[in-house]
Amino acid sequence: MARPLRLEFAGALYHLTSRGDHREKIYLDDQDSRTFLDLLGKEIFQQHWFCYAYCLMDNHYHLLIETPEANLVRGMRRLNGVYTQSFNRRHAVFQGRYKAIIVDKENYLLELCR
Numbered sequence: 001m002a003r004p005l006r007l008e009f010a011g012a013l014y015h016l017t018s019r020g021d022h023r024e025k026i027y028l029d030d031q032d033s034r035t036f037l038d039l040l041g042k043e044i045f046q047q048h049w050f051c052y053a054y055c056l057m058d059n060h061y062h063l064l065i066e067t068p069e070a071n072l073v074r075g076m077r078r079l080n081g082v083y084t085q086s087f088n089r090r091h092a093v094f095q096g097r098y099k100a101i102i103v104d105k106e107n108y109l110l111e112l113c114r
Helices: 030-047 072-091 109-113
Strands: 012-019 050-056 060-067
Touching (some): 060 072
Antiparallel strands (some): 050 060
16 A cells, blocks of 8 residues: 655644654664754755754654745655665664575575575
């Protein structure tokens, strides 16, 4: 099932939250928090948002953002995406991209399953 579209319009005021997967921590130290706040500041500037309040918790954050333009989705996609990439690079959560190898059903499938 497709996700419902987000309502975004000029002049909207949003209480935004985002939580770590399985409620895991998204900030492991002060450098992670500073990185997130730097990225948030850049996004606020680029999107012309007004940030009235924010709260960073270990495993999630809260933002109170007003969007003079209808650009919430674009800005949040970039904020969360860039922060996640930075966090993963720094803490080596994953080792690069996933691997996908084509399996020859007749010659290798049974051996692979064993």
